[in-house]
Amino acid sequence: MAVRRLAPEAVQPKAFSFTPETEAWTKELVAKYPQGRQASAVIPLLWRVQTDCGGWLPQKAIEAVSERLEMPYIRVYEVATFYTMFNLEPVGKFYVQMCGTTPCMLRGSNEIRKVLEERIGAQQTVSEDGLFSWLEVECLGACCNAPMVQINDDYYEDLTPENFNKLLDDLAAGKKVNIGSQAGRKSSEPQDDVKTLTDPALYDGSVVGAWRKRFEEEAAQRAAEAKAKAEKEKLEKEAEKAEKEAAVAPKKGHPDAGRATERPVADAPAQQKAVGEEVVDLEAEDKDIAEKLARLSRDASPEEKANAVGSRPKALKKPRKDKADDLKKISGIGPANEEKLHNLGIYHYDQIAQWGRPEIRWVGQFLSFAGRIDREDWVGQAKTLAAGERES
Template sequence: MSVRRLSTVQPESFEFSKESLEKAQWWMAKYPPGRQQSAVIALLWLVQKQEGWVSEPAIRVVSEMLGMPKIRVLEVATFYTMFHLEPVGETVVQVCGTTPCQLRGAEALMDVCKRKIGPKEHRSADGKLYWQEVECMGACSNAPMAAINDYYYEDLTPEALEKLIDQFAAGEKPAPGSAIDRRGAAPEGGPLVLRDPSLYDGSRAKPYPLPNAAKEPAE
């Protein structure tokens, strides 16, 4: 992952909408007095949901609301790849590049994004699409995967991802999930079914002599 920095182009100011402010206050009230800084991730997420990205003025507003040094809020915003630090498109494609996904073909998925959208951390010419490489999102068993607008699309092939990008570009909203219809994190082809009861009812168990067990007295 490259160093994450704020966009060089920033708005003059930021203000929470009435609805977002109510949610921010609700989050802050969840914590004991003096612990409101624990709501920093929640407030940054509300910023992003309202604006589409996290700007420097928004970071200042969050730091003032939480009584938190601005640099600490900046550290959180730049650490987590879930926060966008520049304007993004209507559809955001986040491709996992961590080891399990990389071993399963994440590089090929990124090549699709480069060809269909543009270089890494890039918004398409029409402003509709944006993509970036991110760290592990916890779906390693269904690698490779990508999050598109906060929903997971797993077991992807380059062809499957290309189709998804085309669908989103056309204004469609394809259902999230596995490209091979995997159920949860079950093995490919469906969950294992133990049809032989002896595999789980204990009937195959054999006595095992414990080395420290007391011996029965001789008759």
């Protein structure tokens, strides 16, 4: 990248004035911007003036632009010296901007620079015949066709020392030249044979068709799974509801059918209930349980809560003689609760029949249905069923 400063005084013109055409054009340009924002026109105006001055910006022209746009001279000077599109020294008829950035350098821009140095001389000097001058610039955005140069307004790409020399010869001779790739390729199409995406199936629709089929199958599978899940949840809810309903009414033909599951004791205080053979002050017990639970941390586990309010019933590792009693015969115990009791090591009527208040409280709390064991009198039912088992 060359140092960007104004041309020496010796080449600077003594005066500058806008052409009538540029005057009119400038008036129209400035009118496009809101009042007080005429500085926004600085780049197009500098560009126009550069064209008028034969491809470069004399100091007097920069000063004229700053006056016309009512901008401090330094602000216009900053713009003119920042962008390489503005030339600060006289240029040849064909002004060559050579890209020296990495992609072009890796593809041979050093060879192109040698050609320029040999034919024209150092950067920013005009050839003796006045036809050429050159400048090394940063990436011009045509890296895919590197190395490349911009000559005046056009790009010339895929350069080699040979085709670049010929290009300069043709320009000097006033011949018509091809803009763009000097290797004959269109835009940035592959230079040789296509090496990627060569499978014909990509273009006959078969690959896309296979993908579409796969996506459709996957979508159908997801929909079927969602439907099955919804149906399963519905069935589970129905089963749970049926279990709850069955728990409210004793089963027909059951030994305890017709017996009230919760019986007030005639001469006991209202809050006392007969639970099995005991008379229990359930209200007081509920209060006691609530107090004990309140002392636990909020994230206590179900087991910690159950331990706080009662005693874990004695468990068996497996059913005696490998045959569990049918706990579902106890009104209020359905398949789900039977499974939960099995998980606690409870398989037989006589195990439940032995539960006292601590065990009832523990199981009620652990299985999150406090009070239900009493209301449904599991213990009483279990005693009857256990007695029946013994007799048979």
